[in-house]
Amino acid sequence: MSMLFDEDAELDDEFVSAAFASDDVRAMEKPLLESGVPLMHMAASAVAMSARVMMARAHVSPDDAQIVLLAGGGDNGGDGLFAAAELADQGIPVTAVAVGTSLHAQGLAAFERAGGEVIVLDPRAAITGHEAPADVEEAQEAFDEALEIAENANLIIDAMTGIGLVGALRGIPAHVAAELGRESGLPESMALPKGESLGAFPLVLAVDTPSGIGVDDGTLPGPYIPADVTVTFGAMKPCAMLPPSAYACGQLVLVDFDFDTAPFTPAVEAMIPRTAAQMIRMPHIADSKYSRGVVGLITGSQSYPGAAVLSAHAAAVSNVGMIRYCGPTRAEDLVLREVPEAVMGQGHVQAWVVGSGVPSAEADENGDDVQRERIRTLLARYDATVDGSADMPPIVVDAGALDLLPETCTSQVLITPHAGELARLIAHRDDDAAAAEVTAADVLAEPLHWATRAWEITGATVLLKGAITVIVGYDEEGESSVVVSGSAPAWLASAGAGDVLAGTLGAVLAQGADTLRLFPDQVGLHAAVGAYIHGLAAQLASGSMQSGWNRPVVYDPADVLGFFSDMLPITHSPEHAHYLQGSLGQPITATDVIRDLTTAFSLLIRMYDDHDEDDAGDEDLIDPDEGPDDVIDAEPDDLGDDDDADDDLGDDDPDDDGGVYLDADRDYTDEELDELAKKLLG
Ligand SMILES: NC(=O)C1=CN([C@@H]2O[C@H](COP(=O)(O)OP(=O)(O)OC[C@H]3O[C@@H](n4cnc5c(N)ncnc54)[C@H](O)[C@@H]3O)[C@@H](O)[C@H]2O)[C@@H](O)CC1
Numbered sequence: 001m002s003m004l005f006d007e008d009a010e011l012d013d014e015f016v017s018a019a020f021a022s023d024d025v026r027a028m029e030k031p032l033l034e035s036g037v038p039l040m041h042m043a044a045s046a047v048a049m050s051a052r053v054m055m056a057r058a059h060v061s062p063d064d065a066q067i068v069l070l071a072g073g074g075d076n077g078g079d080g081l082f083a084a085a086e087l088a089d090q091g092i093p094v095t096a097v098a099v100g101t102s103l104h105a106q107g108l109a110a111f112e113r114a115g116g117e118v119i120v121l122d123p124r125a126a127i128t129g130h131e132a133p134a135d136v137e138e139a140q141e142a143f144d145e146a147l148e149i150a151e152n153a154n155l156i157i158d159a160m161t162g163i164g165l166v167g168a169l170r171g172i173p174a175h176v177a178a179e180l181g182r183e184s185g186l187p188e189s190m191a192l193p194k195g196e197s198l199g200a201f202p203l204v205l206a207v208d209t210p211s212g213i214g215v216d217d218g219t220l221p222g223p224y225i226p227a228d229v230t231v232t233f234g235a236m237k238p239c240a241m242l243p244p245s246a247y248a249c250g251q252l253v254l255v256d257f258d259f260d261t262a263p264f265t266p267a268v269e270a271m272i273p274r275t276a277a278q279m280i281r282m283p284h285i286a287d288s289k290y291s292r293g294v295v296g297l298i299t300g301s302q303s304y305p306g307a308a309v310l311s312a313h314a315a316a317v318s319n320v321g322m323i324r325y326c327g328p329t330r331a332e333d334l335v336l337r338e339v340p341e342a343v344m345g346q347g348h349v350q351a352w353v354v355g356s357g358v359p360s361a362e363a364d365e366n367g368d369d370v371q372r373e374r375i376r377t378l379l380a381r382y383d384a385t386v387d388g389s390a391d392m393p394p395i396v397v398d399a400g401a402l403d404l405l406p407e408t409c410t411s412q413v414l415i416t417p418h419a420g421e422l423a424r425l426i427a428h429r430d431d432d433a434a435a436a437e438v439t440a441a442d443v444l445a446e447p448l449h450w451a452t453r454a455w456e457i458t459g460a461t462v463l464l465k466g467a468i469t470v471i472v473g474y475d476e477e478g479e480s481s482v483v484v485s486g487s488a489p490a491w492l493a494s495a496g497a498g499d500v501l502a503g504t505l506g507a508v509l510a511q512g513a514d515t516l517r518l519f520p521d522q523v524g525l526h527a528a529v530g531a532y533i534h535g536l537a538a539q540l541a542s543g544s545m546q547s548g549w550n551r552p553v554v555y556d557p558a559d560v561l562g563f564f565s566d567m568l569p570i571t572h573s574p575e576h577a578h579y580l581q582g583s584l585g586q587p588i589t590a591t592d593v594i595r596d597l598t599t600a601f602s603l604l605i606r607m608y609d610d611h612d613e614d615d616a617g618d619e620d621l622i623d624p625d626e627g628p629d630d631v632i633d634a635e636p637d638d639l640g641d642d643d644d645a646d647d648d649l650g651d652d653d654p655d656d657d658g659g660v661y662l663d664a665d666r667d668y669t670d671e672e673l674d675e676l677a678k679k680l681l682g
């Protein structure tokens with residue numbers, strides 16, 4: 001069966017790609033807690049196991065490990081304390097630092113039973129059995145001691161705050177975060193494939209959410225601690241998908257609590273290969289070039305003819321039947337040289353792309369740019385108050401055309417600003433006095449807020465570009481709907497990449513024309529598909545395993561080995577293994593991205609082919625489980641130097657293919673699991 005329509009795999013995909021607001025997550029937890037499901041213990045076990053995997057990955061033996069738990073006074077701290085108790089029970093020393101005035105009582109009791117040490121920082125704390133500092137001087141000493149231990153640890157488990165955070169961190173937690181994490185601003189870490197660190201200690205494991213990040217709005221409102229791994233419970237939270245907070249989450253681990261999510265609407269959804277593959281147009285037997293989609297482009301100008309070439313070429317190779325180009329003669333000539341298939345001049349189209357490489361009003365000093373005039377005339381027909389505007393084909397409005405938008409646009413207008421362009425658009429059009437001063441830095445700090453604001457004041461579907469691109473469009477009821485796409489490596493941030501995106505978006509909208517006529521609210525979803533494919537092509541072109549957002553690893557306590565192998569760092573792109581080594585790939589240009597757009601489509605189209613049951617749910621298109629499978633299928637000799645241990649630990653495979661298998665009927669000791677982890681993690 002085609003993996004695209006495998007129901008179980010589809011459910012797995014929904015689980016990892018839909019994020020819910022914290023109030024909804026609390027409502028999902030409620031019935032389970034009321035019926036006595038031990039959610040906190042399940043959460044804690046996942047944290048303890050993830051801590052062990054992180055140690056194994058960093059080649060830290062559990063015997064030598066130094067772990068510090070930062071524990072807040074809420075349930076997040078409770079998760080941390082139970083996890084620390086599990087680790088301490090396994091012989092790994094953990095020091096807990098109480099950052100608030102209390103600690104979760106049962107969690108603390110379990111931790112004490114396991115022999116854990118507690119340092120209390122707040123003089124006002126009342127924690128039975130643990131003295132609070134008597135005065136400011138003692139408090140400073142305790143703070144310095146805790147800091148020193150934390151800075152010298154191998155691993156910090158950050159359980160100060162989770163979904164109960166209100167506003168920016170304050171008080172002692174804020175000081176702790178500023179010292180151990182960041183005082184403010186965006187994470188500065190290098191773009192590494194799965195958010196892994198460069199091997200520097202301490203590693204940070206965040207419990208549910210990194211402390212200090214805006215859980216529902218994705219902001220970084222004050223001090224916070226960027227994580228290498230974030231283990232999140234029950235459902236994804238918006239902060240793990242939205243920029244900039246998602247950049248502070250590192251690798252995501254999602255623990256399944258079997259929530260009933262059906263009554264809730266996701267706050268944010270992430271574009272994933274399955275959705276992208278389902279939404280691109282497959283060829284029909286009776287297709288013509290017109291039915292496959294025609295894109296019309298009014299891009300490029302006398303001054304910037306290159307944008308015409310990039311946008312037209314990208315559209316032409318993005319699964320459509322035809323492109324039409326309108327522009328100055330010089331740009332037409334250049335387009336024809338690169339894309340001889342292009343038809344010059346206007347005609348019937350299923351989607352428009354306008355504005356890339358067209359001067360803005362400011363840049364068009366004489367006010368006589370012909371492209372601007374063409375676009376102005378066309379865009380006037382998308383004014384929501386004009387008759388027939390609802391029947392216009394979708395239109396991508398990029399760069400220089402952003403200042404030509406009508407007062408109120410229809411939803412099929414897709415605007416594609418980067419942060420600077422969005423700030424300018426809002427400053428010009430928003431009546432709100434505060435908005436007049438908005439800058440690109442403001443937009444980067446609160447992308448969801450400002451993209452939503454642009455959606456409100458223009459009526460257009462908004463695609464705000466970045467490492468994670470945020471798309472604010474419409475749902476069936478006309479409310480806002482948010483989708484993100486983070487498939488691109490940071491190498492994509494290069495001149496002309498936006499022109500390529502505009503062309504790709506136009507092509508995706510043109511091939512979706514039939515659907516969009518029936519469901520005009522799906523422009524945002526199509527836009528996210530276009531952004532996803534554009535990013536995927538950049539991944540292919542650069543051979544990079546890095547991207548703005550990575551699919552979370554799902555933690556299943558019944559499949560610990562599967563979890564270990566899913567947590568393996570991927571070190572190279574198999575697609576490019578023949579010439580590229582390493583995981584970061586190489587720098588690329590916008591033209592390189594165009595070259596790989598067809599392959600990006602083919603990776604998605606391939607998902608329509610029949611697959612073995614086992615393949616269903618395979619997610620990362622470029623690393624289809626190559627690393628983990630290689631390890632699992634390897635001969636025992638490849639797994640470690642002790643053959644006997646393999647025989648002892650792994651069950652004999654029925655087909656005797658030399659793999660290592662867990663015996664479902666057997667309880668493994670922690671030492672045995674460690675041994676297996678060591679082998680798998682090399
Ligand atoms: N409800 C449940 O049963 C479950 C909850 N879980 C955990 O519980 C967490 C939510 O627990 P809570 O509701 O107790 O909330 P949290 O523990 O996330 O946060 C509350 C704590 O943070 C402090 N705090 C809040 N805002 C602050 C600020 N601005 N500056 C400094 N300190 C601040 C509060 O004083 C309090 O100590 C989840 O994130 C998750 O980790 C898990 O155990 C799974 C099950």
Ligand SMILES: Nc1ncnc2c1ncn2[C@@H]1O[C@H](COP(=O)(O)OP(=O)(O)O)[C@@H](O)[C@H]1O
Nearest residue numbers: 465466467488489490492493495496497498499
């Ligand atoms: N750090 C990043 N990681 C991944 N992709 C990025 C990053 N920064 C920008 N991008 C992407 O690169 C493209 C840049 O577009 P744009 O800024 O319009 O460039 P130009 O105007 O030169 O064509 C967009 O698709 C954007 O999403």
